[in-house]
Amino acid sequence: MGNVLIIDRTIPEIVNCAGKVGRLDLIEFCWGLKELGVGLFEINAQALKKLEKLPAGIDFVLRVECGEDINLIRTRNVLGIVTGTHVLKEAKNIERIGKMGLCITVEQRLDNTSDINGLASNTPLYKQASVNCVRLLGLNNFYNSLWLEVLEKVRGETGAKIDICPENRFFCASALAVEGIMDGADAVTLSFMGIGRPYGFAALEEVLAAYMLHGNERVKYNLSLLPKLASQYLILTGANICDSKPVIGRGIFRYESGIHADGIQKNPATYEPFHPALVGQERRLCIGKHSGRKSVSRKLEELGVFCSDKRLELFLEKIREKSISLCRELCDAELMQLLGEVREDACTDC
Amino acid sequence: MPVRIVDTTLRDGEQKAGIALGIKEKLEIAGLLDKTGIYQIEAGIPAMGGHEKKSIYKIRSMGLKSKISGWNRMNLSDVKHSIDCGVEIIHISVPVSDIQIKSKLGRDRIWVTDNMKKCISFAREKGFEVTVGLEDASRADLGYIVELIAAAHLEGASRIRYADTVGIMLRRSVYETIYFLKQYCQMPLEMHAHNDLGMAVANSIAAAEAGAEFVDCTIGGIGERAGNCDFCQFINAAGAYLGLFEDTNKEEITNLQKEVMCIITKK
Structure with missing residues (x-):
């Protein structure tokens, strides 16, 4: 169990659901999350527009929905893209991404364990596009903990790193994320408070706390920053944080x-x-x-x-x-x- | 295998700091829970006396289909209070981790085992069904748990509750532990999960998958600190993962949750 890369996808969700979001507030929130232990921030075109100039010192990946989104990348702190196979199927996109020296994470939805077999059909495309990382999205029906054998299979077939991003349709996303980390995923994609559409994602604060309590003793996250981050989140979204919310609720102690x-x-x-x-x-x-x-x-x-x-x-x-x-x-x-x-x-x- | 729900909204749920229910509210909630076909309602702590004891007695007198149980610390005085209320099931909570035994009780394992046996035996002699809760089991020595389970069985307990009292377990360890205990426990097992790391539903599903026949829930997941396993969420997840509760009307359950939460918050 090594040091897993923590990817945060809160920013696009905040930008999407909150009407007026201040650029500086968002940047300050990012700095707080970075200090907490987040290594990489995922943004999309909408969030990029809101942030305007990306702050130096924070690393981003851009969600690329279509080929045109690649043109939005103008700064060095966008290290890569997150995209689907439809973008990679166009040779000109792969060429542009290659010239820009961007890392590619390809998102692959897995709803059932049987979907794993479908991954094999995409392997030639992944290799052709020099995909660096495969993100396993969803995992809603992965209730048996033996699903983690998937990681090795995917890694073996694609030669890429593995990032897991469980959805919270059946309230097990944080459990899945922690299992993924424990079993050797290279990265895990989470969101603060589990915010996200349509079902939400694994909650960043829950996963980090669980990983610290159960994982490698050398792993240290600065969880004492959570109350400050919760206040910032409240300002950004106006959403009420339940006082019994695990790890950050004001009433849990x-x-x-x-x-x-x-x-x-x-x-x-x-x-x-x-x-x-x-x-x-x-x-x-x-x-x-x-x-x-x-x-x-x-x-x-x-x-x-x-x-x-x-x-x-x-x-x-x-x-x-x-x-x-x-x-x-x-x-x-x-x-x-x-x-x-x-x-x-x-x-x-x- | 079917899983039965033990609803502990009126006990562990109400123990959440800041929640205080009167007799009327407790009776109303018990009536609503009964309508959903919940197997057991943990109605409260009779040893608290006063309003609490009266409310449990009255809930028992409502003639509900759900079985009514009272929660007790491991002492005869508490058990006598439950007997006064006429509950159908006397639940005896037995601290099993060394940290609880030494720091809270100031005793040792031998004392705990002996006292548990006395309490079970006393309640059984009075003709009550007895279930035993292994408090803080997730931080306890598994060998000692196996020993206690055997002793409880010999004294006539009918079910064992495995409590992740401080909510620190991950679902794989829940699965492995419950699966392991099933080999040694001749009684049904019940999972009691807390949500401190956001894992209560996942852990309860894992316990059911490993063979636990009972799962503890609260309405809205209310409970100490970050709460317990949320009833609605568990029903939905158990349906998706394990094909359970297919006949349960999910909309009805959602409406029940709203009604109960309105009573609790008096809104």
Whole structure:
């Protein structure tokens, strides 16, 4: 398992779905993704137009839908093209690409494992065009992990490198991408938050986190940048990021239930898959319906308030009632107000 | 092989920080889940007492077709609360990884095995079906898991839940682990996946492919941290990959999800 090339295809998706996208915002987002660990950015004609002059220091590949798109390449930091067989079938296109010294990635859709046999028929074309890399797109019905034998077969037949780009039609794209990396794919094409048409792609942040946790120890991605990138993504797309979104959701390290609070207090690793700081976050104790005695005591300590055991029991009951009525956790101010009410109740009992 | 769904929206789903359901909401959701033909509804944690215990008791009294279960820590007090609620299945969660056993419980494996046996035996004597959840199984020693499964079987447990509690597994390791455990487990296996790396659906599919007879889901995938296996997504993926749930009306399931999420968010 070597160091796989991470290709990002978020930019064309953002440009397509968001109306007004600022050029500088896009470039800043690219720099952030590069710092995260992305090695190559895929753009298309529409994104190229939006970016105008491509920033030096970031490497791109251009999606070529038709021969004319090749003419759009004017800067050295477009290292290659991503295209389909229809473009390669025209000799003049191959000639121009060759003269420009561009690497060719050819995209091959594979929906079922039986589609692998179809690859063989294209091998002569790939060789004639000196294709550098074959991107396996889709893989929607590749549910059995043994599909990875495909990689060796394709590599053997074409002599090209392998890039995998799973779609997320059945919610397994990130799993497929990680398996691809583990089994020796040379590159993997992903998008931030899995954004993409029509089903989305493997989510960049999920795949990098999984690869770091399970892969080669030498592989380091700067995942602490993810909150900043999420903010930039929000500005660019206006899309809401669900607070439970794996790896980047703002709520993934919030904990409330007594069982989890107790475990985390003793040793955070009991209920956390990785340290929150790894992805630039912090854990946060919430108080609500599911809170237990220990977590409420801890919260009161944080707030600098003393509470007797008897009063704590009443307080806990009040918290549960209030939390249910509000259908959410309680904030510090609400807790202090509630504690005040419990004091009065306790005095009445006396 | 058919796969049955255990819906844990009312237990693990509700444990997501910030979600708080009252009795009325829990009853409404249980009624909606039952209409979809879900095999089992994990209705909550009876040991929480108060509203929670009342709601589980009332759900049980609704006469639903789905089996109603209560989630319990591994102690007799919790099990007694479940018995009070009259649930059909008593689920006992057994921490099995060394990190959970040492850091959380401050005990050792022998203590865990003994206590598990006591709890199963107690509930079985009272005439309840007992399922055992192997909490944090994905970080536990597989040899110890096999040992526990054998002990649970001898005490009369009817099913084993394999929990990827912190959501760190990849689907190939899920497949291999479940396939391995199937050789040693004389009871049906249940997969409980979390979505911390975005793999919950993929991992649940892998478990079903390897022979797990039950899969845990929540509506909207709600749950601790990044949540659990999303019910709608699992039904769709299991249909495409494994040819399961072909008779399930996908549109109905989607509408159910919307209704339940409206109840949860009170919108």
